Amino acid sequence: MNFDELKEFLDEKAQLYNNLDFIESDPIQIPHRFSQKEDIEIAGFLAATMAWGNRKMIINKTSELMDRMGNSPYDFVMNYSENEFEKIESFKHRTLNSVDMDFYIRSLRNIYQNHGGLETVFSFLETDEDSLNAIENFRSIFLEIPHETRSQKHLSSPAKGSAAKRINMFLRWMVRKDNQGVDFGIWNSISPSQLVCPLDVHSGNVARHLGILTRKQSDWKAAMELHHKLKEFDPNDPTKYDYALFGLGVFEKFTK
Template identity: 50%
Template sequence: MKTNLKKELDEKVIFYNRPDFIKDDPISIPHLFSKKQDIEIAGFFAAIFSWGNRTTIINKSKELLQLMDNAPHDFCLQHTPADLKRLEQFKHRTFNATDLLYFVEFFKFHYSQYPSLEIAFTKGMGKKDITVENGLKEFYNYFFSLPDIPQRTKKHIASPDKNSGCKRLNMFLRWMVRNDQAGVDFGIWKNISPAQLICPIDVHVARVSKRFNLLQGNHTDWKAALELTSHLRRLDKTDPVKYDFALFGTGVVEKY
């Protein structure tokens, strides 16, 4: 059964993990850029906005980037008060200008010290860490380490400490870390291994995973994300999260 399942899922990975997949997915947003820091920031916003309709997510991400003159790294580091004023009109679902201004403040703080966002996710990780769990926990603490944090903004960044599945952050990490030459994921981060990634999980992925006997229940919490990824590791221990393409594509595109 395992051999048959691996064969089926591998075929679906090949089918969905290709450039044709990009245009209808939020990963199309960081693909608008070539500068590493722009890819990181644009990708982060696109991932954080990723709940609901994919077309809306893509359009709202483009709207935000236009407000940043389509140069998010330069904007975060060099914005003026007038530039920030432009952001006050932005809103995506429950993410509003208060949240956005804090995100921009964090990016200015971080990129004033570091050349990449990767260090923000590796601060809490040790060499023996099997997964990115500790990295995600410390990222939450680091992200909200600035003074005068709007309490409402904390709901937009997940953490395993809160038993969240961290779907959007895990998706972002997949984009930045995986590098298989297929042209979808970027592979621009080198200090996190694809083997350490956790599969993004939402209701669609959970439903399909349960049907494939990769998940016991319909939960989308951190325990479920670990359970799913442990099964996927048995299919490919070096790159388990490549199966996100298969599970997501089967659930959302094929509506399996």
């Protein structure tokens, strides 16, 4: 396919999968249960953090966590104390356990109390390349309170080469202005044009199959290569193509 044919193909697939039906089988349904900005942010961040493995299991375990938090994640975070730990004490999702979750909740409280909230600590600078700095700034603030070393592994670092797929997915949820009602678009301090497409096995394999990603490793360099290519198709909304790449890989088995 030439450029115009490929753009038309990807636009069609993005439109096909970027609709409300997508929510039913995706972890983004968790923050969609809430209306308050802070509830959406915290539920979204925790859902994205837990988004590895089977999607049904991810949804079930994140729903369990929301239940343990009284389905009021912001209130739970802001009022969290040692006495509240028993509510999450036995929680576990894959390698993430209650020790990690205790730290996550305390760190989120610190961010809202002392750093202006999640949107503020993620605010990008002037260029697309600053997306790495924005994530690293968030990561630095998130890790500033006492925690066990083991808890750091659940917080990806692009500076160490990670594609930071789950963080970029969370950012897409919060920032992207979506007229289909899937992504929230409740953050205005970051431009959708700066968003980096969440790169995982499915989107990476499809992108390579289409010839829009050449790097074999699914790391930060690959994520940025894909980002710049997708901006050629839509400079204002490059991450809409996450729907196309993901849908082609998961639902259509495009590379088989």
